Amino acid sequence: MLGKHSSNEENSIEETHAVGKISNNPEAGVVYDELHVPCPPHTTERKLTSRVDAHLLPFIIVLYLLAFLDRVNIANAKVYGLVExxxxxxxxxxxCLTIFFVPYVVFEIPSNLLLKRFSPRVWLSICCIGFGFVTTMQGLVQNYGGLIATRFLLGIFECGMFPGCFYLLAMWYKRAEAQKRFTLFFSSTSLAGAFGGLLASAIGKMSGMRGYLGWRWIFILEGTLTCVVGIIFLFTFPSFPEEAKWLAEDERAYIRARLQADSGHSGAEKKLTLKDALHVMKDYKIWLGGFMYLGMIVPAYGYAYFAPTIIKGYGYSATMTQLRSVPPWVASFGFGMIVAVASDASRHRFMYALVCIFIAIAGLAILMTVHHRINLQYAALFLTCMGTYSAMPIMVCWFNMNLSGHRRRSIGSAWMIGFGNIGGIIATYSFLPTDAPYYRKGYIIALSFICLAVVATCLYAASILSENKKKDKSVHDVGLTDYEKTELGDHSPDFRYLL
Known part of the structure; x- marks a missing residue:
């Protein structure tokens, strides 16, 4: 339960397995009446949350790992001769890198509207099969035109993965327990980066088999794996709490109650329309979320797409380049999880995001100014990867969990990711062959955008502090019905934003 309780109150709640009254303390999040929905007698809140983890997290982690792997394996393919x-x-x-982001920017919000209509199980599984098939076909292209066409189609099928999974996560967990799950999911990118380097170094040895070079086998094998997993997911992938058949009715009621106590009524029964999207977009905080993510995407994709090329420039062979690309991703995963646990424990996001951003800035500054010192430059890649890929899940979780209800979360999360991925277009033109081997222009662009993220993050923190103060001074008992509170979402006078 969200709220500040005494230790005796917490013990009482665990013993009676009930959702009790939410504190009126502004730090406690939302303030709602007593729900009086008992936790089913055969379980506890902790056990039920663990069951949710087991039924949800493995699926979305594997899904996004495959999506990110199929998106950035072109960087590994380049090392094995794709360009030549x-x-x-x-x-x-x-x-070819840029064209991927065009549908990614345009179709994010429509994709989340379709996800709500068809359910995550159906929509995300179909998308998975689609981008797996396109990746396989990418291994068979013969020229520039074929590559650019497959990259565009890859963007169409992948555009719903990221915001869709974050939207799904946000509908299952309370805000105080969400960051660990968000970061674990987001860290699929780090696992994909590490796994991709190892896999590419192994697949690259197949070069010449059946007349195909190693870079083609990277696409063919990884795409085929994704297709197989997508077909399995079509029958097994989880959905929203209201549709979870693996939960008993009393368990579903309890989960709905604990989430309503934390973030208000979800409004799951409502259909989402374009009018809803336009209404949500009138909120200036939604735009700040987009700029936060935009500022981080440029260094994030700059690293994901060009780190193997940068490392190869240090004089390593193709295989050693792939292997050297693995450790920074592994370090990023471990550091990100440590930050996430600390963030959840302290119920705070803002300062953790800033610290991670400053670590990334330090790494980029070293890369921009230091040359001919390979060990230090390689260490700077660690800082860049760790800082960037730890700050991003904090920002996304912070923003998503400060939106209440299906309507605002589905549209807000899609906007943040869609608008932010404009940065992907910028990143792909930041590190040009003509700037090798120092890529000074690319590092300057990445630093500029990460500073934009700092400004947007500070403005967002100031805006939600201001909103909380206004709500504290306003009259809470304004006679709003549950339906009216659902329509207002986080604008409800009862809702408190988490800093």
Whole structure:
């Protein structure tokens, strides 16, 4: 339960297994009447949350790991000769990276509207099969035109993965317990980066088999794996709490109650429309969320797409380059989870996000100014990866969990990710072959955008503090019905934003 209780109250709640009255302390989050929904006698809140973890987290982690792997394995393929084999010249490789983000930016919100209509199980599984098939076909292209077409289709099928999974996560967990889950999911990118480097180093040895070079086998094998997993997910992937058949009715009622006590009524029964999207977009905090993510995406994709190229520039062979790309991702995963646990324990997001951002800034500053000192430059890659990929899940969780209800979360999360991925387009043109081996221009662009993230993060923190103060001074008992509170979402006078 969300709220500040005495230790005796907490013990009493655990013993009676009930959702009790929520404190009127502003730090406690929302303030709602007593729900009086008992926890089923055969379980406890902790056990039920563990069951949710087991039925939800493995699926979304594997899904996003495969999505990110299929998205960035082109960087591994480049090391094994993709550019030379297809005869790419000038900035054609960068254009192929860029075209992926066009549908990613345009179709995020429509994808979340479709996810709500068809359910996460159906929509996300179909998308998984789609981007797996396109990745496989990417291994068969013969020229620049074929590569750019498959990258565009990959963006169409992948655009719903990230906001859809964050939206799904936000509908299962309370805010005080969400950061660990968000970071674990987001860290699929780190696992994919590490796994991708190891897998590419192994697959690259298949070069020449059946007449295909190693870079083609990377796409063919990884895409085929994704298709198989997508077909399995079509029958097994989890959905929203209201549709969870693996829960008994009393368990579903309890989960709905604890989430309502934390964030208000979800409004799951309502259909989402374009009018809803336009209404949500009138909130300036939604725009700040987009700029926070935009500022982080540029260094994030700059690293994901070009780290193997940068490392190869240090004089390593293709196989050693793939292996050297693994440790920074592993370090990023471990550091991100430590930060997430601390963030949940302290019920705070803002300062953790800033600390991680400053670590990334330190790494980028070293890369921009230090040359011919390979060990220090390699260490700076660790700082950049750790800081960037630890700050991003904090920002996304913080923003998503400060939105209440299906309508505002589905649209707000899609906007944040969609708008933010404009940064992906910028990142792909930041590290050009003409700037090798120092890539000073790319590092300057990444630093500039990460500073934008700092400004947007500080403005967002100031805005929610201001909103909380206004609500504290206003009259709480204004006679609003549950339906009216649902329509207001986090604008409800009872809701308190988490800093």
């Amino acid at each position: 084999d297809l005869g790419l010249t000038g900035n054609q490789y960068n254009t």
